[in-house]
Amino acid sequence: MRVSEFWRLMDEEFSPSYSRVLARDLVLAGVGGNTASEALRAGFDPKEIWHEVCKMQDVPPSRWLGRDVAPKS
DSSP: OOHHHHHHHHHHHHOHHHHHHHHHHOEEGGGTTEEHHHHHHHTOOHHHHHHHHHHHTTOOGGGTTOOOOOOOO
16 A cells, blocks of 8 residues: 555545544554554554554444445546
């Protein structure tokens, strides 16, 4: 997963403004006790960080891949 995909998923699930708050303030035990922003800077896999955020925020696994996007016709 690319960092841009991480932010797209964060924004879709939590809204663009709240996703930044979560990334800055939510401490994630699964990535060394870092926040998502710190973990990204430290080089952790964005997918691993995303899954940790999902677990901490009780996001149902059915939404861990993001929203289904209809193909353009």
